[in-house]
Amino acid sequence: MKKRALVVCPGRGTYNAAELGYLKTHHAARQDVIATVDAIRTELGQVTVSQLDNAAKYAPSVHMTGDNASALIYACAMADFAAIDRERYEIVAVTGNSMGWYLALACAGIVDLAEGARLVNNMGGIMHQHGTGGQIVWSVVDDNWNMRPDKILFVNYLLAEARINSEIRVDISIRLGGMIVFAADEAGLKWLTERLPKDDRFPLKLMHHAAFHSPLLNHVVPMARASNLVGDFAAGDIPAIDGQGRIWSPRAFSREAIYDYTFGAQLTESYDFTRAVQVAAAEFAPETIIVLGPGTTLGAPTVQALIASGWRGLSSKADFQARQQNDPILISMGMAEQRALALS
Incomplete structure (x- = not known):
């Protein structure tokens, strides 16, 4: 069968x-x-x-x-x-x-x-x-691939903060399983790099990628x-x-x-x-x-x-x-x- x-x-x-x-x-x-x-x-x-x-x-x-x-x-x-x-x-x-x-x-x-x-x-x-723009990836799961509520809350907080900052544009590009892919303009990419907590792999800026799946591609x-x-x-x-x-x-x-x-x-x-x-x-x-x-x-x-x-x-x-x-x-x-x- x-x-x-x-x-x-x-x-x-x-x-x-x-x-x-x-x-x-x-x-x-x-x-x-x-x-x-x-x-x-x-x-x-x-x-x-x-x-x-x-x-x-x-x-x-x-x-x-x-x-x-x-x-x-x-x-x-x-x-x-x-x-x-x-x-x-x-x-x-x-x-x-x-x-x-x-x-x-x-x-x-x-x-x-x-x-x-x-x-x-x-x-x-x-x-x-x-x-235009680019993408940054950040993990929101633990080592056993379970979602971390604290990281999800932090993502929501970042997006709310970005929305009231007229100097940057940051959106969620892709919800990718245990990762969030952000889309941002150049100022937003710099801002995310400074704000996102770092580990041995993340946040990861993707090479040769634009701000896919965001208003930056209107x-x-x-x-x-x-x-x-x-x-x-x-x-x-x-x-x-x-x-x-x-x-x-x-x-x-x-x-x-x-x-x-x-x-x-x-x-x-x-x-x-x-x-x-x-x-x-x-x-x-x-x-x-x-x-x-x-x-x-x-x-x-x-x-x-x-x-x-x-x-x-x-x-x-x-x-x-x-x-x-x-x-x-x-x-x-x-x-x-x-x-x-x-x-x-």
Whole structure:
């Protein structure tokens, strides 16, 4: 009997030095996906994802910029999605983090592979050229991945303080499981760096990231709409859960509505990845969560979101690790020792 699976799509920042060669290593036979993305890049005179993935050395100034990173991540994730064994898994829903919403659209069949690649490439270029501000990540969980109420209160206090300070702009960009991703202008980034308590990892300023999912990107909306067509959107084949926890069921929505969200609120309002995962898990009852590659950073936030909602009695990091031993509830395709579990 097939296992019911929720697929989670990664966002920006997941193709790093450790992922160089991901396509070559895992998808040498998946030329349909790679060639589709390469063709769109070639039309525009851009370096292809094949060339980027085959580079002799990882270069942050090349591989991490929006115009290149977005297409690379799309190609890797969509090749992973195509490689999932459909005889073993019934994909009941799909969601994603941030840019992962665009990937979710393609996985769900709301846009086809080529249109998804074009959308991602368009948005990556727009963000690279016109994105403003930046992002800072801060953890709000303890060592066992349980939410800390004191940290949640502190975040709310910071936001209230920022709202009355006319010299800065600070918003929540993403609720990312056990982390809060802040979006801010340059003054706001400096202010957050000074105000947020520090440990050995956080607060972490993300390289080559704009103030995604905040009003600081209001000016990007008309550019996004001018570069992407409503006619590219279709009825879909698999339910998709967006960054507000809304379910877009196949043939149960208008393409104008999903277009308006994708190139509207999805750009300028907070993206609640935590809620998206929780809604998907509650409404579609998956037995397995499959996180597409590249990278391995989205596994922990996904599990943290599930712990926060008590999904299937999940209560802590230790509880999760114990359950993973025999019959994994989460498969991270970016991890060599786990990806085989998703393949035929």
